[in-house]
Ligand SMILES: Nc1ncnc2c1ncn2[C@@H]1O[C@H](COP(=O)(O)OP(=O)(O)OP(=O)(O)O)[C@@H](O)[C@H]1O
């Protein structure tokens with residue numbers, strides 16, 4: 001029976017092949033196209049299904065299609081459960097290999113009681129097939145449902161990135177990109193951040209309120225963004241706080257190195273190339289940009305000079321020319337422009353060690369909405385370290401440490417360093433005692449420094465007095481004798 005069926009099939013295929021060969025060889029070439037057109041019409045009339053295809057690459061620049069990736073994410077969930085042959089891809093944005101249906105595999109999906117079929121073929125196309133009578137439901141509702149779900153699934157599986165800006169010579173050509181990225185795996189969280197407990201809670205609430213504030217920002221007619229200025233001495237946790245923010249909100253981080261940006265237009269393009277749900281960070285803002293505009297004046301002066309003939313001076317000049325020309329007003333315009341032209345869910349963070357050096361225009365409310373001072377280690381901050389590093393909530397030495405920290409300035413970085421066990425034999429007591437000693441030393445050092453300074457000031461004063469007295473004496477002599485020495 002089966003053998004008979006195969007022989008029938010074989011002879012039918014043979015006949016079809018023969019007909020096709022005769023058709024392509026003897027049917028006039030110019031009539032073949034019209035024949036195919038009419039043949040397709042007949043097939044379409046008899047064929048009860050609609051087919052919709054989605055290409056992987058679209059547009060003139062062959063950009064990867066957003067629809068294609070969303071459908072793939074949607075189908076990866078479905079296919080893991082139903083397809084028999086799966087393909088595993090390591091996708092850049094995902095934590096684990098993504099499973100999708102293999103080529104020529106088909107999976108069935110159901111939407112409001114309607115059955116649809118998805119298939120993938122080798123030429124980067126996904127095909128959706130559905131019965132003609134459900135055409136409207138599919139084109140109007142099902143596809144948008146797939147897009148939305150696909151986006152959600154992709155966001156869920158997304159691994160966060162830390163981006164840093166490339167110099168503009170890498171923006172073009174093969175492998176062009178404005179930002180390079182690595183996986184963002186900084187372990188800092190608000191739980192590991194040592195700081196005043198009340199301030200920490202306030203910042204956390206502020207961030208969460210922001211991230212849920214889409215409707216609120218739309219209602220009040222403001223761009224959905226927030227600016228933070230973090231300031232304080234080195235080693236007080238500014239960078240750690242940025243990592244904690246990103247981990248709390250599940251945002252990407254764009255670390256913008258302003259000194260590598262040549263001019264304002266480049267800065268604008270970099271900022272516009274950031275995605276939403278991100279934190280844009282400019283560290284040490286006072287060092288990255290000339291806040292007084294003096295650099296521009298200096299350049300103008302340089303520009304008027306003649307071209308040097310000496311090759312070394314020439315090269316130094318060339319290098320100077322490559323220096324960043326980003327100006328304060330350029331930066332301000334870019335930030336304002338970014339806020340007005342992008343969808344939102346962006347946070348911008350500036351950090352500095354010297355808040356007093358910053359131009360008020362840069363940090364006015366509206367640009368930097370919240371100013372946060374990260375300062376020397378307080379007792380609250382110490383307790384966080386003690387809990388995280390030594391797993392203790394109290395100890396007989398806590399009282400002494402509290403009063404010592406109240407009298408001395410020690411950065412959280414130093415406290416952390418002293419508390420960390422240095423070997424397997426270091427117990428809690430040893431670590432705490434080491435910290436006590438370190439704070440006492442710091443206190444002693446600060447005292448000595450203050451005394452030295454006071455002494456210097458005093459001797460400066462004395463010198464001045466001697467000088468003044470000398471001048472006065474000389475003047476008196478001149479007056480008396482009428483002659484200068
Ligand atoms: N408040 C803090 N909470 C927890 N760890 C901290 C804190 N401050 C500093 N540290 C520790 O000290 C190290 C340096 O901290 P961080 O880089 O965040 O300081 P910073 O304020 O950014 O310094 P800089 O101004 O030099 O950039 C980090 O590895 C971190 O573990």
Ligand SMILES: [Mg+2]
Nearest residue numbers: 238239240283
């Ligand atoms: Mg830092």
